[in-house]
Amino acid sequence: MYNREMIKNEYLGRMIITICGILVIVLTLSIGVFLLVKGAGTFLIYKHSVWEFLFSSAWDPQDTSSGGGKVGALIYIAGSLLTCGLALLIAAPFSFAGAIFMTEIAPKTGLRLFRPAVEIFVGIPSVVYGWIGLTILVPFIKNLFNLPHGFTVLSASLVLAVMIFPTITTVSADAIRSVPQEYRDGAYALGMTRWEVIKGIVIPAAKGGIMTAIVLGLSRAFGEALAVAMVIGKTKAFPRSILSPTNTITTAIASDMGGAMEGGEYNTALWTMAILLYLLSLFFIYAIHKIANQTSEGNNKCRKTI
């Protein structure tokens, strides 16, 4: 016999939480299915090959349902990889320095001042970053390098770097903080200096968390459309250097989707790019899990040897 009190206390909460949990899983999967339905047409209806989509740079899909255009998305893929890679190169040193500073060097200032300051960055909407980029960074780059205009890969990477900096910093800081105090104490007891402890003990021990931070930052950079769109110039060509404009997957989807004919070749090709983004983010998540597993195994081995 279940009485009402028992149902209310025990089963109701469990039921709500189970339903919410299942709903999230269903939602994720159905987004994938939806993208597949919308985007598979590039290959099934318009008969393009996966090879052409990934490795050709001839992008000229027709905005009609009769097809016959070209759907090589290599310019967009390369543009995304290049801007995000560069953003990571710019952001990573600052992020690691920041993370080490706020955990090892000045934990008190770090906790009271640095961390809140970094966290404010996360809350700023991307359109604000984009607008600052457009009105300040773009003219600045133009004047600095004496270019005809300042819409460059470098501008986009700098904006992205500022946007992923807080993610990488906070996640790496958490990883560093979770390194057991005994590791440090042991190393100090052996006569290591503070810098040697940071370099030789703390960072290697937090490696897994730091890698996770990088992957998280990278996936955030990959998904950003708005801020990048405002500063990259959206030229349909490979960048000749980091000082020339190009285009990325997300900005192309965001700017071209609205005007494209529903179900037309152009529209479908854009959905196929969305599938690619979905697969990439799945890959990133897989990578994070892989790294996390390896590290926990490594740490266990380490503990056993000790």
Added chain:
Amino acid sequence: MKKLAKNLLGTLMILTAGSLAFANGTKDGGKVTTITASGSSALFPLVKDAAEKYKVVNPSVSVTVTAGGSGTGLAQVSDGSVDIGNSDVFAASKLSADKAGALVDNKVCVITMAPVINNELAKTVKNLTKQQLIDIFTAKTKNWKDVGGPDEQILLVTRPTTSGTRALFKQFALANNEEASNASLETDNSGTLLQTVSQNKGAIGYLALSYLVNNTTVSTVSIDGVAPTMENTYNGSYPVWGYEHMYTKGSSNKAANDFINYILSKDYGKLMEAQGYCVTSKMTVSRNN
């Protein structure tokens, strides 16, 4: 913890109730009819303004407008998710023939597209021939000195390939020559375009006249000696214009039809012209595509 959860829940409920009341209620408690419209971003400012003015004369109707591009607007009105689909182009160019056939076209206004250049450049460049314009946008001409301007590299600022504005400009200003996409900056946002052209001395782009009312940050250029103005559009001498359409699915939606008729009315026509859109009924020329 429990208290916090209760407080949160309470706040949420008050917020929801508040917003529901706001959406449904009027002062006299009468029922509000909601009309939804989506599509063309070139037409968006006009429909939004009309919606506000319409609310004053007709408080029982509320119009919600969004801008997502002509393709989106047409697709949404066709599948019934909005009442009105705003478009820069005829429905047949973005929908299949049977879907387009089910829609009723209302040519609410005419929009004029003007080539715009940087103010600094406009001191020397005031007019371009159609051929010069084609050469510039296909990147054959790369420096302003070749068309009578200063020694300054040309910077093209254009629209995405799927944009209705771009389709219009290509058809009537560039004689169907494809723009050089690999040598131009692209933006789907007129604000960004204005900003880019005003910041770069060699920049040229194109904009609807409606974005140039009371705007002195960029200058327009004449084509073959004809200035892009409303008078020249009315008398047919300036060629780069197109109809703005508001499509409805069938003609049974009375609320939507009333709203469109309000936009087409003489009273609103004056307000329309003040915003830089041409009134369809004043046109001395017409087109079927």
